[in-house]
Amino acid sequence: MAGTADSAGRASTATDMPTAYRAPEVEPGIYRRWLEADVFDPDGAGSRADWSKPPFVITQPPPNVTGALHVGHALTAAIEDTLIRRARMQRHPALWVPGVDHASIAAHVVLDKVIAEEGETRQSLGRERYLERMWRFMDETRNVIAEQHYRLGVTADWRRLRFTMDEGSARAVRVAFKRLYDDGLAYRGERLINWCPGCRTSLSDLEVVANPTEGTLWHVRYHFVRDDGSIDPDQTLTVATTRPETILGDSGVAVHPEDDRYREAIGRRVMIPFVERVVPVIADSVVEREFGSGAVKMTPAHDQTDFETGRRHGLAVIDVMTDDGRINELGGPYAGLSREEARQRIVAALEERGDLVAAMPHEMVLGRCQRSDDVVEPRLKTQWFINVKPMAEKALAAVREGRTRFVPQRFEKVFFDWLENIHDWNVSRQLWWGHRIPAWYCIDGHTTVSDEEAGPSACAGCGRPASELVQDEEIFDTWFSSGLWPFSTLGWPDDTEDLRRFYPTTVMETGYDIIFFWVARMMMLGEWLTGREPFSVVYLHGMVRDPYGAKMSKTLGNVVDPLGVIRDIGADALRFALINGTTPGADQRLGESRLEGARNFGNKLWNAARFVLGARPPGIAADAGLALPEPAQLGPAEHWILDRCARTIAAAETAYGAFQLGEATRLLHEAIWSEYCDWYLELAKATLSDEQAPIERRAATWRVLVWVLDRYVRLLHPVMPFVTEAIWQRLPHTDSDPD
């Protein structure tokens, strides 16, 4: 502590600096002072923003309400805070808009568990009470994750904190949807969609994850039906299928038009077993002659290819499933069974009949629900879709024209490929928690879309009063409101001052894993609705993995808990470790050793500062270190360190400017530790302690020490804000210096 003396009887410090820097103990206090200084808001009382400079704006990827802060959030926050702090130090009006996402499906999963403990279910509560319960749950949890960001030293503008379910966002959703509807891009139609029987909702293509599976390819014989309707016992057609249970929904068999084996079969009819349905054999070139038997059973209600092929040939679409994944009443003897059970029984029955020709192991890809892992069932449903093609064109143009660029650039190709082959977006979800679709229907089947909170006053088709209209029960895909985020958080659709000043935003910083889910949607919706690209740079970071390269997960028990790390060694160490390990677009591994190294670095810096401040030669004013001495006073060592310092500043600035944050910290680590501490500090000790040396010499040495330290502390501040702040506060400086 200040004022204590060490064993040599020398005042341990002329500075009030404790020997050991205890980050976890000092960080919260420093953060509080930043908050009190009101510097996070560019309009705040403590803001030193120079409004003649272009604003620097980041919209935080809103973490899910339901989640606890994990290391991925910490990386996101560390990078964004680094960028924002740099911009702020350069006096740009720097705005970082924080937010929280309502996470529709994820929130349902969590709340369902909570109410289960209370002995309730979604169904038992009913929609209204369930949503009331959800809002109560939100009130409890909504700010938790935001507040956890305080610990990281995040300087987002908390005054502008937003929630994807707040009124502003709700209005943006309504207005956006109405615009898309009026523009003819949003439509309701019956299409084959991805159905999750576990979540009991439709899913977008992105929410279905392809899962390579060792399945079985069953070869099944279908019997031909004679013209008189009787079954031909001798003539059969063998089809190959991986899903025998869908036989119940078959409405045809397809062969390749030029397949000589089946020329005779085309136009004839076969009998679908169990449901005793007579269906045609059609010819279509989608059929691969070499695969299986060369004949494919057609189940238009449960297979995308079959659906399209069936449509070309006028085949019936027979949905044989229920919402929870069982065989429905159209499944004849198998009605009521689960998909899996029905499959087993059908295979057994086919075998018994002698119609199972073969069953061979088969590598296949199974679509599973991203959330629940249930096998996704293609089904025919009436849903809301958005024709995203015209929007995709605009988003593509923004990147082609360089109005938005990706870091690293290679992701532009991924972005192009996806947008160039994009399909319509199924945006309606059969859930309760989320933005309800602002569409109303009348008894005559007219649809009225309204952006008014109260809904339409009358039917747009027939003028029926609102009292006779019924609102759509369904809600939007969570990503619809997220897609509006960069502008809805700034006040869109209103023409607000924030929107005018801060939109388009500057950098969208997020993980490469949500380019399609989020980045592409923001680009499309932003271009279409605001006429501008929502951000000029997309910076993509990688995943944080465990020391062995495995994905971190609670079940594996290999997670690095950011809050735990902060409690142990401080936020600076966590931030430095993450930033130092990051390369744009690349994954990194994080473990104990990297964190310790980062902690040691902070400590090293602290101790160097402690030495420098305590080594001021007698007779030298404390603020003498503000300016460099006359060149004549400099020795070779001073020339060397100043040269090194200048080069490091230039290199670090270049790296920071190119979003090479890891490179910047590596340069600073090297310069501070290996050059400044190991060499210059040691050489300076000799000069400073040399009683014979002229006082000017000693003063010059000390001033160089302070000057260089000040430069390095500033350069490092965006990454390690706490120690650098603690040190800088003790360095001589004037009020005009950036904080």
Add this chain to the structure above:
RNA sequence: GGGCGGUUAGCUCAGCUGGUCAGAGCGCCUCGUUUACACCGAGGAUGUCGGGGGUUCGAAUCCCUCACCGCCCACCA
């Protein structure tokens, strides 16, 4: 089936548009209580930069090819 990324010291990784790039951290070995720091210092060992070919005065860095590893996308049932 397409596409992308990786393969550099024992481990984890930097090395952007070819010539102080053969590096860092951690680990390892030897020494060290000298006015910051043992969360430290001084010194040291370890690599034909995945294989092969090419371009060049010169390549870890550019081109071709092969081999593994990883990821993303994809309507062969």
